[in-house]
Amino acid sequence: MTTSRAGQVLDAGLILADAAAVTVPAMREMIDQQPPGMRRLIGYQLGWWDTDGARIEGRQGKTLRPALSLLSCQAVGGVVDQAIPAAVAVELLHNGMLVHDDIIDEDELRRGRPTLWKVYGVPTAILVGDVLFLLPAQVLVRAHAPLCIQGPDRLVSALQISMDGGVTEILLEQRATATFAEVTQVIAAKTSALMAASCALGAVAAGADPDRIDHFHAFGHHLGTAFQIADDLLGIWGEPVRTGKPVHSDLHSRKKSLPVVAALTADHPAGRALAELYADPRPLDAIRAARLIEEAGGRVFARQQADQHVRAARAALADAAPAPSAAAKLTTLLHFGAHRDH
């Protein structure tokens, strides 16, 4: 919880709930127009109902990306309604990426529930992901100008970066080592690109000029990078009961996340021991791996990197000369993203 200059108490949970309150009904309207089979599958992914179609009160997505779109729009003087198509588009797209990522990573749990492919099979999940990639383009081309003009290209470019990063990540997992530049590219790809687009699209929706759009893009990029580093930390040290994922999940799959690469390249005995552990084809002793990463300084280094991106994000936001109220909320989300525990 933070306090704005106006003395207003800001809570990330409330900000995200506000975003959900605006975005989810618009998403529902769109998904309800899908054929029944597809509608049910998408609704399962979004946490709206279980496999029997019964409504559930479980964990839904954080709607962080919609919040970024809506607040970036307001920060340049727009009204919330202008940014709703952007908010819907980025959240659907985010879920499409999650659906395919869960197949790729063979993750069986997401937000404490079985992943889509685990319930409905890989073929169905591929198709659902495809639809969730397509619907955002449709939402944006049907939006008002200038969002319908500038939006689709921005969103597609962001996604391309993500896909390229995904390919790089797969290649890295097949190799013993990874350079810092490679890991940074993966991080930028996986999360930063869509977060950057989420912020930029909000500013676009409000008709902001190109420079200001660029500042919001940069804000989202750094927020996304800090967010992804936090995710990498949670993938090793997160508590399953809060993250909804198995403990040490990233270690078992030998993921080359930032703390891991920092440890591997640290020229420290613990880093070399970790390299041996990672090179050993047998199932990994994840508890030992986590300790070695910490001893080699990987945890602290990743934390520092995240903090550096938080500072860069704040600078970019200041450059955008945002409306104070929206800026305070964006800053709250930035700190939430960079220091979250789930």
Place this chain on the structure above:
Amino acid sequence: MTTSRAGQVLDAGLILADAAAVTVPAMREMIDQQPPGMRRLIGYQLGWWDTDGARIEGRQGKTLRPALSLLSCQAVGGVVDQAIPAAVAVELLHNGMLVHDDIIDEDELRRGRPTLWKVYGVPTAILVGDVLFLLPAQVLVRAHAPLCIQGPDRLVSALQISMDGGVTEILLEQRATATFAEVTQVIAAKTSALMAASCALGAVAAGADPDRIDHFHAFGHHLGTAFQIADDLLGIWGEPVRTGKPVHSDLHSRKKSLPVVAALTADHPAGRALAELYADPRPLDAIRAARLIEEAGGRVFARQQADQHVRAARAALADAAPAPSAAAKLTTLLHFGAHRDH
């Protein structure tokens, strides 16, 4: 080979080669801008080079969909250049669908070469398919008006139909029976939707009025349906050396294609024997299944259905009042699609 009214000999192969000559360089320009890893993967899928990056002179795609876009544009008085973005978009999209379909169907051969997932693994192939879904949207939004305005929505709608059909197809394979309506939906989804969009986008690119665009859409829809029925026939009776696919491939996977469903619902002893064979969990005797389908009239019925769609396509084309030269070429492609042997 057919002869146009002007006495011009029309050969589908030459028409498709003309389309490739215009479309492939534009595709190359786009794919060359991709990061190296992604560029190589997409080029492998498109039949441009092998796994080592060496150029190959193998079978590439038929570029039927680009030909439909280019000729539909010319048929309403447009010039070829106007439709190139549409041609590139539909061919890339088609390949994205093939990449994901090959994963879904576990097909190991495509155009006589190992499929992308077979060479590079499922995760990589999912991501490559995703990129091939995204690039078309980017091509279209960067095109000239009216293609950039009307194009993306048309393309996305076509794809959505395809995805929904894919989900229906997966459900059908898990069930013993399928209705005619269901099979028809799958056929429309798998092929007709994108063929319809290919034709419509060509007409859109030339600035045709909505009625005329609709006629081209209908032409592509019926052409696509006839094409898919021909594909269903090839999936059972096609010669592997020509199709580049294993013999009887659709039967081994118990696909509910049109000839199969026609036989199953024919109230004929051979149809009932086929139903028993399909319900038996052991590996299928495909030679016997093919004979039973033929005896129950499934082959003849499918052929008749294809011919009916050929007639409907010709009628739709006539309604569009097309330029004679382009119309003759479109008609040649129609007959090629409906009666092809590969």
